[in-house]
Amino acid sequence: MDWTPIRTQHGNGAVEPNLRDYDAVRSAFSWASIRDELAGLPEGRGLNIAYEAVDRHAASDRADYVALRWRGNDGETLALTYCDLKVRTNRFANVLRGLGIDEGETVCSLLGRMPSLYVAALGTLKAKGVYCPLFAAFGPEPVYQRMSRGEAAAVVTTERLYEKRVAPLRDRLSHLRHVLLVDTDAPRDGNVWSLPRQMEQASTDFVIPPTDPEDHALLHFTSGTTGMPKGALHVHEAVLMHYMTGKYALDLHPDDTFWCTADPGWVTGTSYGIIAPLLHGVTNVVDAADFDAERWYRILESEQVTVWYTAPTAIRMLMRVGGTPKETYDLSRLRLVCSVGEPLNPEAVVWGQKNLGPPIHDNWWQTETGGIMIANLPALDIHPGSMGRPLPGVEAEIVKSTDDHAEVLSPGEEGELALRTGWPSMFRGYLHEEERYQKCFVDDWYLTGDLARKDEDGYFWFVGRADDIIKTSGHMVSPFEVESALMEHDAVAEAGVVGIPDEMSGELVKAFVALNPEYTPSDELRRTLLGFARTKLGAAVAPKAIAFKDDLPKTKSGKIMRRLLRARELGEPEGDLSTLETAS
């Protein structure tokens, strides 16, 4: 499909991107030089994520600069400076120590987007616990699964969530010794503590113990889009990646106000909703409320957000709501908008340019990679529909692999996206699944399980997840390509495309479509869309069937669950639903 490349422009030209010459920065790049931009623990005691994110700034002239600006559900706000954060995270680390939580033990948070979550995450890292965020909307079973597999020793949560989600499971959670409630004043039986009381009594001084860059820091569960969520373990060295990508992909400058809409219950909301912005000493906006288009536009306006990190599902929702945001709100400060999590339709990239100001810069990574790997960097032209180019220090190729060899394919060829091992935030293991972990690596490559191609200019194009690719009449059809084509029709808000077993063709391409508000399902619209897709894609690739849906099933992190569309269509078992959006 021909989408004209977009030359990126930067507001009024006042801010020069951190990365101006892609080739020059890539060839001169070394992780050692990134390490030099960070401080390291005093007296050569190692490298700790929380020290770099908080204490380093608290010891500098950034100490009184606002680190977190939080907006509550009911209009309340709270601003925490880097110095405030240092004091609170020190206290939290002392609370863990006081309760006897050892280094290397897992500490979970089960909290909405509230200040205590940020303090718990960073305080845990200071105390050298392994921080594992749990999405607050999880029901008891997903909570149990993650806490038991992660062998959580402590959980930080609210009274309500504790009663509903954790208390009924305590008998089964043999590792769980302590519960810290953020909204209770008095302790209770069973090592259920009031976090505010504990914090009050804890010292404001804390010396971060020696931290080896290889010490475990984070445990993130994957989204469960293709099956049972996997637990990916990350180490403190990942901070190099968080910092480097904050610098080059998110283009953070000291005066930026940054907002990441991803929930910190997931890897994006942790790597980029907590760590990366703080590493750069910027002001990080946190909104406790759920999606609401008007609220979001008001936040962009009133907080004067300059760099915004969001997701395709959110952008599609904004597109569906419609309106003329750029005229209605003052978005003139917005310099860069990035998106991750799912393929971003070219339509959405261009929508950003028309309606927000900046086009949307897609980028690609996964829980396992710990940080952004491939991105439409601010200084590079955007090819709408492309994920962009590998970050400095990241080597990506398209490969075809056997059990013991990965052959690098030529530009234009489709294959599996692979990353040369050794980047700092590479996951160091799948929790309790060593064999599965080993299987991800062939030669020096980490195999991502995503299919893609690289073009002559070095841009990467997402084709689909290996599990989702449809084989029809001898063709390999990418669901994303079909979904993107359908999305170009005014009626279509969202599309999920799957293969349905078919005697003649092997698999038949079927699309599930959610319509924009002003359209209603009809046979005529179905025929129009089938024809529209056929003209765009050709008969071999176009869907043969279209079903209308009010909404498509999505993971709690907002990804379309094609496996579920397919299972429901075929009346097959639905598999693990712990991350389904509406399940609780």
Ligand code: ATP
């Ligand atoms: P699971 O591994 O449990 O099935 P998941 O893969 O969705 O879930 P995540 O690690 O949250 O879990 O998501 C990473 C995946 O999301 C990538 O492997 C890719 O398939 C998809 N993805 C992320 N960003 C993009 C993007 N920009 N374009 C296309 N796909 C993307």
Ligand code: MG
């Ligand atoms: Mg995955």
